Amino acid sequence: MRAIWKGAVAFGLVNVPVRLYAATGEHEVRLHQVHREDGGRIRYRKVCEIDGEPVEWSDIAKGYETQDGELVVLTDQDFKQLPLSTEREIEVLEFVPADQVDPILLQKTYYLEPDKAAAKPYALLRGALEETDRVAVVKVAIRQRESMAVLRVRDRVIVLQTLLWPDEVREADFPVLDDDVTVRPQELTMASSLVESLAGDFDPSQYEDAYVTALEELIAAKVSSGDTQAPPAAPQEDESDGGGEVVDLLAALQRSVEKARAARGEDSGDDAAPPAPTRSSTSKGGSSKDGTSKGGSSKGGGGKKGTATRSTAGTKKSEEPASKRRSKAS
Incomplete structure (x- = not known):
């Protein structure tokens, strides 16, 4: 794994230098968009909608459109001026009971690895979380975006889980749920019996993504039957650009010749030779x-x-x- 962030956990007067690693990854089969006719890859270019020209990454800024349709352009320098105290620090705000954190707030999960010199304070924080059965509510900035998060322990590793801000959670507004629905005791008992008949301990390893499995089998079958094709060679950008320059140069020369001939005809019209x-x-x-x-x-x-x-x-x-x-x- 490759660390995506490096900083320290700060709680009280204790600092724990750590590195952050992504704890999850998708298992989906990676597919590319290709041209159905020849298998060529479909590419996307960043193009300005005004002049139609491709734009280099270094020339791209961010913009905010106001309600009046005006555009506010924000550059990298503008963002650097914004206060971001948690850019290299995981600031512990409080410790709360784990069951008080609504799962709907949970986002991405990361592992925290301590520096060798910070093994003891790391173990101290881990033990305190386990002993009190609480999670640490923290603030952290990852990729220039500050988020709330919680620290908890999983298999002797401190895990950081980012949280949504409260205003990012939508309220469920379903008028049908406001209607009074009468449930008879017999129906509730029968439903509870069904739940008990399917009760068990959660083990995610017993479940399988049937779609991905079927897709992998389909691809393997096509490969074994020889139903493949060599990817076409992409044209060299230098050659295509050079060809365009040659065409443009020839067109410019042709226009220059025509313009020169027209000017010569106007300036020396009296010198035109009569028919032999x-x-x-x-x-x-x-x-x-x-x-x-x-x-x-x-x-x-x-x-x-x-x-x-x-x-x-x-x-x-x-x-x-x-x-x-x-x-x-x-």
Whole structure:
């Protein structure tokens, strides 16, 4: 067993250093939620409902919602400021008869183990509880929650049982029980006889959890018949995250290219190359420097030579790099 708490029992001027161990545990068969189709484990992630993003444990605080719908956020630092005198001490308040503690108040049970140096005061407290047939009412804080508890002896071990606070116990409000019901003496005698016929000493070991037993047998039968499957390998988070980054990067690059093209079209719309002329409209004379400088710029050049010159000049312009065209235009 692993100790979950370490402190001391304080009664009067006596301190007993002890360690606390959970005394109970569930025997249920541990089952996981899986995908029916492929057996993959179902996982739950802590996600913020506002932005839909996963939240790290270190970024999670506690919140209290007021009646007006306002939220009060409480951090770890806020909780550290709260007084918790019993965080490392089991404070004995009084000793009461054991039969005065209503079983409905009982919660979890823990074993108290003394330090080696505290064996004698531990035995002293244990003997006093047994001799007086009383239990010690105490206060203790476990996992930042203060609770009432009782100390009693079980098999030479001091046991701590946490209690509910009085306001945590609900009242039974059943109007039907307020009605007067007449029970005849003969009926009461017969019921008492039935109780006596089933009377005995309580021995919990004679009872069995039939459901858990049947479930274990069912699982064993499936294993022996080969009705199993290897669990699927979970995808690596780094790979999935990296793939998402690649997709996002490609999308961002694509948008950047489209934006750049659109901006270039708006800024250099006058530099757009006209359609390349066909061979029938291009003449050898149109490729001469003389025709380019004079025929293309002459308003009176309405003949074929002027037409061919303009077309040839436009073709060469479209074949030049965009940077050279912009430098020429400037």
